Amino acid sequence: xxxxxxxxxxxxxxxxxxxxxxxxxxxxxxxxxxxxxxxxxxxxxxxxxxxxxxxxxxxxxxxxxxxxxxxxxxxxxxxxxxxxxxxxxxxxxxxxxxxxxxxxxxxxxxxxxxxxxxxxxxxxxxxxxxxxxxxxxxxxxxxxxxxxxxxxxxxxxxxxxxxxxxxxxxxxxxxxxxxxxxxxxxxxxxxxxxxxxxxxxxxxxxxxxxxxxxxxxxxxxxxxxxxxxxxxxxxxxxxxxxx
Amino acid sequence: xxxxxxxxxxxxxxxxxxxxxxxxxxxxxxxxxxxxxxxxxxxxxxxxxxxxxxxxxxxxxxxxxxxxxxxxxxxxxxxxxxxxxxxxxxxxxxxxxxxxxxxxxxxxxxxxxxxxxxxxxxxxxxxxxxxxxxxxxxxxxxxxxxxxxxxxxxxxxxxxxxxxxxxxxxxxxxxxxxxxxxxxxxxxxxxxxxxxxxxxxxxxxxxxxxxxxxxxxxxxxxxxxxxxxxxxxxxxxxxxxxxxxxxxxxxxxxxxxxxxxxxxxxxxxxxxxxxxxxxxxxxxxxxxxxxxxxxxxxxxxxxxxxxxxxxxxxxxxxxxxxxxxxxxxxxxxxxxxxxxxxxxxxxxxxxxxxxxxxxxxxxxxxxxxxxxxxxxxxxxxxxxxxxxxxxxxxxxxxxxxxxxxxxxxxxxxxxxxxxxxxxxxx
Numbered sequence: 001x002x003x004x005x006x007x008x009x010x011x012x013x014x015x016x017x018x019x020x021x022x023x024x025x026x027x028x029x030x031x032x033x034x035x036x037x038x039x040x041x042x043x044x045x046x047x048x049x050x051x052x053x054x055x056x057x058x059x060x061x062x063x064x065x066x067x068x069x070x071x072x073x074x075x076x077x078x079x080x081x082x083x084x085x086x087x088x089x090x091x092x093x094x095x096x097x098x099x100x101x102x103x104x105x106x107x108x109x110x111x112x113x114x115x116x117x118x119x120x121x122x123x124x125x126x127x128x129x130x131x132x133x134x135x136x137x138x139x140x141x142x143x144x145x146x147x148x149x150x151x152x153x154x155x156x157x158x159x160x161x162x163x164x165x166x167x168x169x170x171x172x173x174x175x176x177x178x179x180x181x182x183x184x185x186x187x188x189x190x191x192x193x194x195x196x197x198x199x200x201x202x203x204x205x206x207x208x209x210x211x212x213x214x215x216x217x218x219x220x221x222x223x224x225x226x227x228x229x230x231x232x233x234x235x236x237x238x239x240x241x242x243x
Numbered sequence: 244x245x246x247x248x249x250x251x252x253x254x255x256x257x258x259x260x261x262x263x264x265x266x267x268x269x270x271x272x273x274x275x276x277x278x279x280x281x282x283x284x285x286x287x288x289x290x291x292x293x294x295x296x297x298x299x300x301x302x303x304x305x306x307x308x309x310x311x312x313x314x315x316x317x318x319x320x321x322x323x324x325x326x327x328x329x330x331x332x333x334x335x336x337x338x339x340x341x342x343x344x345x346x347x348x349x350x351x352x353x354x355x356x357x358x359x360x361x362x363x364x365x366x367x368x369x370x371x372x373x374x375x376x377x378x379x380x381x382x383x384x385x386x387x388x389x390x391x392x393x394x395x396x397x398x399x400x401x402x403x404x405x406x407x408x409x410x411x412x413x414x415x416x417x418x419x420x421x422x423x424x425x426x427x428x429x430x431x432x433x434x435x436x437x438x439x440x441x442x443x444x445x446x447x448x449x450x451x452x453x454x455x456x457x458x459x460x461x462x463x464x465x466x467x468x469x470x471x472x473x474x475x476x477x478x479x480x481x482x483x484x485x486x487x488x489x490x491x492x493x494x495x496x497x498x499x500x501x502x503x504x505x506x507x508x509x510x511x512x513x514x515x516x517x518x519x520x521x522x523x524x525x526x527x528x529x530x531x532x533x534x535x536x537x538x539x540x541x542x543x544x545x546x547x548x549x550x551x552x553x554x555x556x557x558x559x560x561x562x563x564x565x566x567x568x569x570x571x572x573x574x575x576x577x578x579x580x581x582x583x584x585x586x587x588x589x590x591x592x593x594x595x596x597x598x599x600x601x602x603x604x605x606x607x608x609x610x611x612x613x614x615x616x617x618x619x620x621x622x623x624x625x626x627x628x629x630x631x632x633x634x635x636x637x638x639x640x641x642x643x644x645x646x647x648x649x650x651x652x653x654x655x656x657x658x659x660x661x662x663x664x665x666x667x668x669x
Contacts, residue, residue, distance in 0.1 A: 015461055037454045042391065042462050056454050057445070061391050061462055079445040082391055098444040099386045117444035118386055120430055137440050139387075139430040156438075158431050211432075 001025075001049075006039075007032035015041060022046030022065070035074060040067050043084070059086045062103060075112070078105045081122065087197075094131065097124040100141060106197050113150060116143045119160065127199060135162045135209070136174070144190065146201055153177075154209045162209040163190065169207065180208045264507070274508050276415065278580025278590065279566065280408035280501040285516040287499070288550040290647030292656065294639050296628035303625035310621045311631040314561055317399065317468020317491035319536045320460075324491075325377060325399045325468050328357030329617040330561035330632065331551065333568055333609075334496075334542050335381045335401065335472075337363030339416050339425045340503030340580065341569075343370065344600045345589045349568060350374035351606035356613040359399060361563075364414050364439070366428050367393050381472070382459075385414060385439035387429040394462055402452075402459075402490070403472045404443075407500025407517070407543040409509040410474030414439040417504055419583035422592040452488045460489075470494050470540065475520030476513075482527045485537075492538030494563065495520050499544025501566040503590060504581035517543035518557075519650045522666065525558030526652075534558065548619020555620070556635035557651070564616075571612035572605040637666050 002025050006014050014036065021028055022045060030050045033039060037055035040048055043065035050058075050067065055074040059067045062081045069077075069086070075093040078086050078100055086105045094112030097105050101120040106127075113131030116124055119138040125146070132150030135143050138160045148166045155174025163182070166172075170179065182190070182203065190203035267275050296302040303310060318324040333353060338346050340363065350371045353360045359377035362368070366388020372378055380397035382389065394400065405411060416425075416437040426433040446455040459469060471485045472494040485493050497517025502510070521541045528534040541554050542563035554562050570576065573587040585591040588600030624632050627639045641656045642648035648655040652666035 011457065012461060038458045038461065041458055056451065057458050060445075060458055061394075063391060075451070076445050080386070080389075080391070095444055095447070099389075101390060114444065118384075118440050120386070158435070 001027050001029050003029045003031055005031045006036060007034065009036075011036050011038040011041075014039065015043075018043065018048065022048075037074070040065065043067070059084075062086065072109070073107075078103075078124075081105070091128070096126075097122075097143075100124060104193075104197075106199075110147065115145070116141070119143065123193065125193065125197065125199065127201075133174075135160070138162075144193075144206070146199070154211070157209075157211040159211060161186075163203075163206045164209060165201075165206055169209070173209075176212050177209050178212055180210050182206060182208050274506045276417070276504050276581050277507050277510070277578050278502065278504055278582075279576055279578045280505060281498055281510040282578070283498075283511050285499060285544075286646055286650050287516065287518055287544060288553045290643055291518075291553045291640050291651070291653065292643055293549075293552060293556070293623045293627055293635075294641060295626045300628040302628050303630055305622055305625050308625065308630070310625050310629060311633075312617055312621060314633070316538050316540070316560060317470065319468075319491040319538070320489070321466060321468035321491050322464070323398075323466040323468075325359060327359050327377060327561070329613060330555065330559075331356075331358055331613050331616060332379070332540060332561055332563045333358070333360040334494075334563035334565040335361035335363035335379070335403070336565055336569075337365035337414075337416075337503070338368045338371070339363075339365035339420060339429065339592075340590060342585075342588055342591055342597045342600065343368065343424075344597050344602050345569070345572065345605070346371050347374055348572060348600065348602045348605035349609060351602065352568070352609035352613060353377065355606065355610035356617075358613065361401060362393075365416075365425065367396065372396055379470075382443075383414070383439075384441060384443045387431075387439070391462065394459070394467075397463075397467050400459065400463070400467055400469045401472045401494060402443075402456075402469065405474035405476075405496070406472070406502060407474045407496035407498050407514055408502035409505040410476055410496075410514045412505070412509050412513075413441040415502075415504040415506075415581070417581045417583065419581075420503075420592050425592055449484045449488060456489045468492065470538075472496060474500075474513075475515045475517065475543070478515070478520050478523040479527045482524045483531065486528065486531060486533050490537065492540060492560070493524065494540040494542060495524055496563075497521075497541070497543030500542060501544075502580075517541060517545070518647075521554060521557050521559055522651050526666070529558075548616045548621075549623065551616060552620040552623040552632070552635055553640060555632055556637060556640050558637070560633070564613075567616075568609050568612065571609045572600070573608075 027047045033052040035053045035055040039058045041060040044063045047066040053071045058077045060079040062084045064083045067086045069088045072090045073088045073092040079098045081100045082102045084103045088107045091109035092111045095114045096111045097116045100122045102122040105124040110128035115130045115134040119141045121141040125144040129147030130145045135154045138157045140160045144163045151172045152174040154177040187203040312329045314330040316325040351374045353376040360375045361379040377398040379399040381401045383403045418434045418436045446452045468491040470492045471490045475497045498514040538560040540561045541559040545562045546567045580590040588597045642653045649662040
């Protein structure tokens with residue numbers, strides 16, 4: 001397998017080289033990425049194994065290539081991804097899979113907050129835990145989190161589904177979602193995914209989070225909450241005194 | 244002296260509008276949503292006049308001599324800058340807020356006049372792309388219908404941060420307009436009230452945007468000009484940051500900007516008007532020595548050739564029109580866009596009402612309007628002695644009242660005084 005040393009390269013030069021080399025080689029190994037931003041954006045084919053940490057936007061707009069990050073990934077990894085695969089062996093930062101519209105992302109460690117913000121399609125599997133606001137305002141696709149999730153999970157999701165193993169999820173739900181069981185087909189599909197990516201887990205242990213879209217005005221949006229009764233304690237006189 | 248009867252007394256601030264606003268809140272407990280943006284009176288380009296050429300310079304013949312309006316945008320770092328025949332772009336109005344017919348008509352109008360149309364929030368309509376002369380693609384926080392394919396189709400990209408009608412808020416599209424067609428296009432459930440994403444999920448701060456900008460440049464092979472659309476607020480800071488992020492130009496949307504649906508509160512009380520925003524943007528870029536590099540497109544209530552000429556004289560490179568183009572198609576600014584019942588077939592998704600808009604006729608009217616507006620601006624420019632529209636300069640302007648003078652730094656008519664910080668040419 002051919003090695004490419006990124007130690008002295010800017011992301012621009014690196015991406016050009018990657019594109020050129022992947023025309024000939026099917027596989028490439030990338031040494032010394034040193035958390036460079038924008039690694040492997042928009043790649044359409046081939047397989048790249050990155051032996052180190054990546055910075056922001058690794059695999060952004062990925063369009064068919066296969067990316068493996070052997071260490072940690074920075075923020076916005078897999079943003080606007082369209083097709084292909086990203087595997088992250090350790091942890092990922094915030095906003096993983098933001099606006100993802102296709103392909104698959106697998107994270108073996110934990111991820112930060114806002115996982116899959118505005119996601120439109122594809123699949124993202126997080127084997128560890130995810131931070132707060134996971135799956136906020138998603139328009140499609142599926143998110144799978146096998147560890148714990150943070151608060152406000154699935155806030156205002158329009159479409160799509162979030163599968164969770166966290167048993168305490170009820171206390172962390174965002175607005176406009178409900179907890180549901182998986183149907184047989186979903187269990188089958190997800191078990192297939194697990195075996196394909198070598199994840200030792202069973203889909204029937206998961207719960208599904210789905211959007212409430214039963215009609216207009218069902219969206220629970222921010223409402224002003226004026227608590228007049230609560231405020232009485234700040235009054236200098238009690239009600240009895242006044243009367 | 245006869246005493247006035249109570250019914251004849253003017254009610255001052257307690258006018259019909261105030262009463263209606265209070266009634267509305269009293270019954271709903273919510274803020275009011277309305278289309279078309281703000282209806283408030285604000286300082287605007289009508290408070291400025293252009294100085295004609297007399298003995299100091301020679302006038303250019305209105306009827307026989309040429310005045311160039313061709314405009315190049317985004318040449319700071321894009322390899323393929325956008326060249327349009329007149330500095331009037333059609334600003335981003337979404338398919339969803341507007342009907343498919345209206346979008347096609349606007350696109351056809353750009354083909355007739357050689358200018359650019361922006362796609363707006365709802366994704367890129369195939370028919371719009373096929374019919375437009377040049378296509379601008381907005382990158383919005385919601386990314387409805389957005390993908391790499393859109394970037395490939397773009398002649399210009401707009402990284403949208405905010406719009407003048409509701410700066411700091413996200414897009415609204417009321418349930419009446421989310422028909423099956425629109426829902427499919429945007430990947431949404433049918434008939435929900437949409438309050439779209441408020442922030443870019445893939446660039447939370449200005450420092451991230453620097454990296455994001457590099458990403459988009461790489462994806463476009465550095466060919467496509469990238470603009471940033473910001474609502475006018477802290478213009479000085481925003482323009483500096485946008486320039487540092489590395490954009491080719493900035494689209495500044497003033498508080499008079501229109502929209503399909505916005506809280507009245509946001510339209511009327513958020514952001515500063517178009518003209519002062521332009522002045523501050525130009526000043527800021529000049530101070531940073533970037534005026535020649537970073538282009539400015541100004542929008543928000545631009546309605547005729549005078550606005551265009553004065554905006555260009557103040558330092559804009561182009562203007563963007565929205566409401567004015569809709570009015571050219573037949574819109575009468577009824578402020579009810581959000582209800583989706585537009586009888587002219589413009590701001591509606593209702594099949595029957597959409598039939599009311601004749602696409603070719605509407606396209607011709609918008610094209611005529613853009614041509615007429617260009618004509619008006621050229622008339623002023625020639626009278627001021629210019630053979631190129633962009634040669635208009637601040638020195639050719641005067642303010643007709645102290646407010647406009649104070650806001651713009653342009654001298655008051657009949658004086659050489661500037662009633663604030665000067666614009667820097669005396």
